[in-house]
Amino acid sequence: MVELLFFAYRDFTAEPDAILGQIGFGRAHHRVLHFVNRNPGLRVADLLDVLKITKQSLARVLRQLVSEAYVQQTAGASDRRERRLYVTEKGRELAVRLLDLQTRRLAAALKAAGADAERITQTFLLAVIAETDRAEVKRLVSGRRSTVANSDGDGR
Amino acid sequence: MVELLFFAYRDFTAEPDAILGQIGFGRAHHRVLHFVNRNPGLRVADLLDVLKITKQSLARVLRQLVSEAYVQQTAGASDRRERRLYVTEKGRELAVRLLDLQTRRLAAALKAAGADAERITQTFLLAVIAETDRAEVKRLVSGRRSTVANSDGDGR
DNA sequence: AAGTTACGTCAGCCATGTTGACATATTTGG
DNA sequence: CCAAATATGTCAACATGGCTGACGTAACTT
Numbered sequence: 001m002v003e004l005l006f007f008a009y010r011d012f013t014a015e016p017d018a019i020l021g022q023i024g025f026g027r028a029h030h031r032v033l034h035f036v037n038r039n040p041g042l043r044v045a046d047l048l049d050v051l052k053i054t055k056q057s058l059a060r061v062l063r064q065l066v067s068e069a070y071v072q073q074t075a076g077a078s079d080r081r082e083r084r085l086y087v088t089e090k091g092r093e094l095a096v097r098l099l100d101l102q103t104r105r106l107a108a109a110l111k112a113a114g115a116d117a118e119r120i121t122q123t124f125l126l127a128v129i130a131e132t133d134r135a136e137v138k139r140l141v142s143g144r145r146s147t148v149a150n151s152d153g154d155g156r
Numbered sequence: 157m158v159e160l161l162f163f164a165y166r167d168f169t170a171e172p173d174a175i176l177g178q179i180g181f182g183r184a185h186h187r188v189l190h191f192v193n194r195n196p197g198l199r200v201a202d203l204l205d206v207l208k209i210t211k212q213s214l215a216r217v218l219r220q221l222v223s224e225a226y227v228q229q230t231a232g233a234s235d236r237r238e239r240r241l242y243v244t245e246k247g248r249e250l251a252v253r254l255l256d257l258q259t260r261r262l263a264a265a266l267k268a269a270g271a272d273a274e275r276i277t278q279t280f281l282l283a284v285i286a287e288t289d290r291a292e293v294k295r296l297v298s299g300r301r302s303t304v305a306n307s308d309g310d311g312r
Numbered sequence: 313a314a315g316t317t318a319c320g321t322c323a324g325c326c327a328t329g330t331t332g333a334c335a336t337a338t339t340t341g342g
Numbered sequence: 343c344c345a346a347a348t349a350t351g352t353c354a355a356c357a358t359g360g361c362t363g364a365c366g367t368a369a370c371t372t
Contacts, residue, residue: 001278002258003194003297006187008284009165010208026327031162038159044350052166057329059351081338081349102158109283113276120269120276122157127265128164141159184359200319213360215320237318237369 012105016098023094028061029070030098033087036071037095039140041084043076050140070094168261172254179250184217185226186254189243192227193251195296197240199232206296226250 016030035050036042044062048055062085065071070091076082087095110117129137172186191206192198200218204211218241221227226247232238243251266273285293 001262001274001281002190002255003293004278004281004285005165005168005262007289007293008281009161011286011289012161012284014286028328034158045348053328054330055350056331056352060328063351076349079339079349083350099158105284106157106161109280112283113280116272117276117280118157120273121280122160124265124269124273124277125157125160125164127268128168128261129160130167130170133163133167137159137163182358201317209359210361211319212321212362216359219320232318235318235370239319 012102015101015105019098019101025064026061028057029065032058032061032065033070033091033095034099035140036085037087037092037099040086043082043084047085049136065091168258171257171261175254175257181220182217184213185221188214188217188221189226189247189251190255191296192241193243193248193255196242199238199240201238203241205292221247 013027017027020026020030031051032047035047039046044055044058047062048058051058062071066073069088072086072088072091073083074086076084110121113121126134126137169183173183176182176186187207188203191203195202200211200214203218204214207214218227222229225244228242228244228247229239230242232240266277269277282290282293
């Protein structure tokens with residue numbers, strides 16, 4: 001089981017990695033693009049929370065994503081220190097393309113695993129996640145939510 | 157689902173990573189130690205196959221594992237060019253300790269996901285793995301097998 | 313004896329993580 | 343209103359673990 005998870009994760013990321021490589025990006029760019037795409041108006045601090053990396057690491061990839069026009073920043077409406085992040089059309093296209101590959105793979109695997117596979121696998125994966133993060137993840141995943149999703153709210 | 161897999165994998169590796177960090181090792185060492193522990197007598201070439209990294213990358217971590225006496229090498233019985241790899245007692249202890257953390261986490265998650273969760277999750281994960289690798293993975297996981305497991309056979 | 317195989321190694325590059333220190337703009341609280 | 347806290351950016355330096363290319367040696371095979 002331990003090994004299965006290792007191999008599964010490796011192959012789960014392989015196709016996107018290959019595409020990203022062609023345009024000079026890596027997995028780190030993918031993660032940022034993905035979460036910004038899924039949660040428009042995300043702030044830098046939110047992203048740091050989600051990815052659990054340092055702002056210096058994030059800055060490096062974010063700078064590239066912005067300078068190559070995959071991601072766009074605008075100052076927060078109610079707090080102008082914030083940089084709310086949004087994907088551009090170009091960014092959305094890439095995000096969707098990569099997400100599609102992964103979604104298809106997972107969908108096929110769920111199909112192979114039978115009728116209740118989706119519910120069961122979801123429960124399983126959520127239970128693998130550290131307890132302290134589960135609430136946050138639930139919000140992030142199912143909600144497209146509050147703290148972050150509404151571009152004009154004050155968040156926090 | 158895509159996100160769940162990301163977070164699950166991150167947390168799945170977090171505890172081992174923390175322990176490894178304390179002794180100056182990283183995830184790469186873990187992977188090598190793990191597969192050698194599970195498949196005693198593994199050859200370097202087998203490991204390259206499984207991990208899909210270059211021999212230079214492998215050499216770096218393997219050298220450390222050997223020099224710090226976690227892994228031991230002996231020339232192959234029927235082909236003395238081969239280096240058959242085995243964990244030492246020290247290596248086994250570390251491998252077991254790390255494996256235990258991960259196994260417990262997965263076991264708890266399976267329990268949370270219900271009765272058939274194990275079978276279903278296994279099927280799911282296997283289906284996520286690239287078709288071309290599935291046979292290899294199956295051998296590796298369930299077998300503790302032929303090509304590799306018997307320390308005196310000629311393999312291949 | 314020649315070629316192939318299994319493995320090791322040197323050298324250097326790249327991506328992505330880290331820490332620590334400091335700058336700047338903006339908001340907030342006393 | 344000013345001082346402190348906050349959100350973000352940035353410079354510098356470093357570690358890990360991938361990569362390529364080139365070359366060496368021992369052992370097996372033909």
